[in-house]
Amino acid sequence: MAPTFKVTYFDIMALGEPIRILLSYGGFDWEDNRVTKENWPVLKPTVPMGQLPILEHNGKVAHQSIAICRYLGKLTKLVGKDDWEDLEIDAAADTVNDYRAKVGRYHYEADPVQKEKIGEQLFSEIVPFYSKKLDEQAKNNNGFLAVGRLTWADLLFVGLIDYMNFMAKKDLLAGVPNLQKVKENVLAVPNVKTYISNRSDNHIF
Structure with a gap:
């Protein structure tokens, strides 16, 4: 079959x-x-x-x-109990995807001068911003990205983070313990x- x-x-x-x-x-x-x-x-x-x-x-x-x-x-x-929870989950997933796209813009830029400029903004502004905001979000949701429990947004995040680390050439979870907890919670699922x-x-x- x-x-x-x-x-x-x-x-x-x-x-x-x-x-x-x-x-x-x-x-x-x-x-x-x-x-x-x-x-x-x-x-x-x-x-x-x-x-x-x-x-x-x-x-x-x-x-x-x-x-x-x-x-x-x-x-x-792995969805919400109502439409509003689904909205929260969708927003979390879209935010993760936005973050991934911004890291990807740096990685895929071929022009070395332009890549350096993009990298300066990425590592001085964008990564700290997303790290802080998403870490706070995970803290407020008990180690998950939305609605206080495991959703598909958490699995999306864990599925993308290794790729994002590769593109950034650094550990984007360093110094963000609540986001690390999101990854741990997902990886604990048998x-x-x-x-x-x-x-x-x-x-x-």
Whole structure:
């Protein structure tokens, strides 16, 4: 019997890792389809918007990593008890993704002069700002990013943080104990712990 879900992404962590973690958390039967750089030019015209990751389920194909994570969050009951809680969770997830994008802007900048300028602002303003705000948020939510308990936003964060550290070339969790607690809480979940312990950390980028 074919797996219930199929996630297609490159052989790296990055945007695909939160999806893999959520699928693992849910104990779903899923296929981890990893695309090589050689195969990507052939595959690219066949996927929605010409981008990865994608998620396949029941003959349907979905794209956009945050939308996929939100969907899997619903399937795994890692959502709010009401619409307002869902709003809080969505806001937390979007904030994490904004942070990831700002770190990524620095990492992917090819011009060395421009990269230095971006880096100065990133490390003097942006990282301290997000570190403080998110750490306070985690403190106020008992070691989680929203609503005081585990949600899909926490799994998204943990799925992205190693990639963000790689792009920043530093530990973005240093000095932020409550954000560290978020990671610890997620990694304490048995299914997530098993997935993390079995994955290869050689494929961050």
